[in-house]
Amino acid sequence: MTRSKRPSEIAVGDDLPQYDLPMTATVIVSGAIASRDFMPAHHDKDFATGQGAPDIFMNILTTNGYVSRFVTDWAGPEAMLRSISIRLGAPAVPGEPLQFTGKVAKTTEQGDQWLIEVAVRAANSLGDHATGTVVLTLPAD
């Protein structure tokens, strides 16, 4: 991913390429430790089930990281994120692939850059894990 989208190539209603994240314990633990989140619910199955969770589950920092990656994989390296706002729902657990989908909700020219608003959703068979909005900027064409 070295080429960035030009704002002229982006229209409201465009779908982002869907991304399916295979969910394993390793994915969850790697993200938790890389984000320095040592909460046992993100690496210790006995602890997680003892708290009523079905298994260890992804921490929110990692969810935000994947949402960010999903959007910049599409927009390219010149994309600069302004915000990631998500509502949290079903847990992201091993064995439940997480499907990322997104749609361009709004585009606004702002001086020498464009503000692009993307509606994002990460869901598994349990329901919506995260839904919300990412706002990014791209340099004008």
Next chain:
Amino acid sequence: MSNDEPDPLRARLEAYVGKPLGSSEPALAPDEVNVPMIRHWVDALADRNPVYLDEEFAAETRFGHIVAPPAMLQTWTMPRPKIEGIAERGGAPDDITFDNPITTLDAAGYIGTLATNSELEFMRYLKPGDRLRSVVVVESISDRKKTSLGLGYFVTWITTYSDQDSEIVGRQLFRIFKFDPATIGALS
């Protein structure tokens, strides 16, 4: 137990609003923003955006240099954990001795915790060498609500991150629902 009854906890909870959650001192990041931690993150999340590690590539972008993945914002000021006993502390990185709404709600039986919202805002991208501080303030505590999880309160706090020059670089709003699992189905 009805939601309309006077809430004996209300005054105590109200006193936390607008105050720091935890220590009133800002948390200083243990380390500067640095390449090894960025590399660890991009490998863990398989994020191949070249602006995070490829200096030559990044120099040609509008950033002009490599930058940290924005979602790492909270990572830089995460407290150093005391691993021994972390499960017994319910996952708290260290012994929490200060008075705060979470421990107050736990003590009152609202032991369940469900994260409901995260809103990250980035004023600028971080680069290696930046040293962050964070301050956490309780933004609001809702009235007691009846939900399918039982009775509980939405607690919202805002973390503000600033750099070595005291410039604000980012913010995170975080909301959790603290509930009493024993009150499931306690609709009046």
